[in-house]
Amino acid sequence: MQLKTATLINDGKAVKLGWTTGETARFHALWLRDNAPDGATRSATNGQRLITLLDIPADTKLTKAEISAAGDLTATFAPEGKSVSYPAAWLVRHAYDQTPARQAGWLAPEIETWDAGLQAKTPVILHEQGKTDRAAFGQWLAAIRRFGFGVMTGVPRQSGSLIEVAEMFGFVRETNYGKWFEVRAEVNPNNLAYTNLGLQAHTDNPYRDPVPTLQLLCCLENTVDGGDSVVVDGFRAGERLRAENPHGFALLTRHCARFEYAGSAGVRLQSKRPMIELGPDGEMIAIRFNNRSAAAFTDIPYDDMADFYAAYRRFAEIIEDPAMEVTFKLKPGELFIVDNTRVLHARKSFSSSGTRWLQGCYADKDGLLSTLAAIEHGQKEAA
Template identity: 30%
Template sequence: MTAVEIPEIFSGTELFMIKFPNVKSIPVLYQWLRDHCRCDECYNATTNQRNITILDFPENIAPSKYDCSEGVLQVTWMGGHKSDYQLSWLLKNAGFIGDDSEEEKIPRIPWQKLPDIARVGLKPYLNNDAGLSSIISSVLRYGIGIVTGVDPTLAATEEVITRIAPVQKTLFGEMWEVNHNGNDADVLENGDLHVFQDTAYTAIALRAHTDNTYWCDAAGLQVFHMLKPAPIGGETLFVDGLSVTLKLKAEHPEAYERLTHTPISATYIADGQHHVYRDPIIKLDPVTKKLLQIRFNLYDRSVMRTVPQNKMKQHYDDLRMIASIVAEKTRENYVKLQPGEVWIVDNWTVLHGRAGYQGSRHLGGSYVSRTDWQSKATVLGLINC
């Protein structure tokens, strides 16, 4: 940690007021400090878990004495327990993280036309962290990264995915294939033929959407590998959800606000399956208030009974507003995916769809949970923690 100049510290009834040079004063509650003691008695550095709880010290905890020198705040608590706190650690963690007070290491950038997405060859992607970091950085920045030079097989696709995180097992299996022969809606999985009651397993066009709005934890990444493109049509559609929400917020702020609070129910029903979940279409980070997730799928919406009828007209107006922005031709990007290219797409911020097609089309891929790929990004130092 970088050296921090000795601050001025004032002790009050319930907290310290710490004035770091060139930084506004930071109030630090005694309970918070005691709770964050990192001595061996209070904290297990091997498991990164606390050994004590807030019930192990009184709510009126207070220091009996304290000293600050050589970059460390030393506190002796009433009862005799001693705690040391690095000043650099306090400066980073004691202040409230609000709207724009924390700089994102790799900020998400909105786009209308596909930007300069990272394209990394298979060998550097698999064999060094720089290649992997380039792909994940592109996903963090734009919501998409592409690995090239991959054999057009499901096994090779899985190798690309598991370099980031385990494949997410869902009702659709783990690795899946949408193998449509132009007549039947089929999916081939592990050599067995399964039919899923979902329009994805047809040849019709699909408007831009995000997947799994009927799950409480929608897949974090959607991975596409076109093992065999359709001879006619079948282009994949990408729309940036961040740019959609920013335009809605700028032009229709009241609609934007309502869509961040109005719970919408989505459903998936099939033989032996009935998934239902309700959440706002626009989910904001509870701290930064920036876009966390867009849950936009006009196909999976359930019976609309989460909005009172006297507010229903307003809701449909709001829904039409965001749907019309999603459908703007200027933000639609159709790409003829090719064998050998694995597209890794953030399902929480990038919408996808496809053009209708004729003939055989064979798409492979899978899902990856958000918590897993974000963990890898954090380990690589690409996300602040």
């Protein structure tokens, strides 16, 4: 990709660029200077800035904008008299000169929402393949980024083996439940997960701030009747609610719910966040839904409370719609991972006879996404 034109505008405070593809975009001089890729501005080793914004003159402007023989931009800045080259392809990837008409609740392009139809195309990888085939492992991680859910088979049936899986892409988030936790029926449990009761689809630990963004559950034994696992795409549920009831969707995004946990001595966890969280630009970025851990809602005005509860109820009905569910029974040596800010998980009730032993742990998406980005970067470098 090459540049074709470069025209200074607004007395050099910006430049308008045109590519050979016909695309155009404007860039502010101060933005270009702040993002200069030269060795005096950014470390060649790690890409981090070597200067602060205050090191750049506030009256920075462009005195020249020229196109090189390779079709890239060479920009000269005053008052520094500094010239910097910018690859045309980099500029088009980082163009911000756009005013997209985005509906509240929009999703990033790498996200694909789903319902029960994902059952036939669940992302699955064999444990040994994940360890030895980096390309296949990257494809699996990319599918988790896209769908928020994946399954690994052939995991060693040893206590704590899920930790090794988490460390294949990132780091374990240790909590008051420990580095990992046992999921099997107990007498007088400190959490309803440790019973044979069915559990409504939920995200884990909404009472934490921040919440663990990934959860892994690994099956070591399973001879009970029932106990099937269920996953539901909270983003798809949010899309359905928005389509049916825009006002109710807005209430669940605008007002905070409260969550709390006080099931263990010396532990009292509390948070206040919306059930459907949007970024400042309206992007849907997180779902928090856990009826068991919901505290009294006290941040919704009286005049909105009835409509808030109606939206909350409808959101719950959508989440529990069988058409939204992907259902499976974990076998020993199988593990599933969910994006805990997006995908809700549930469990069917199971018999009191037999054994059902799962272990769970938490991790965070930054590690997974970092490993995925490194794999993808390496593939581009090799291409």
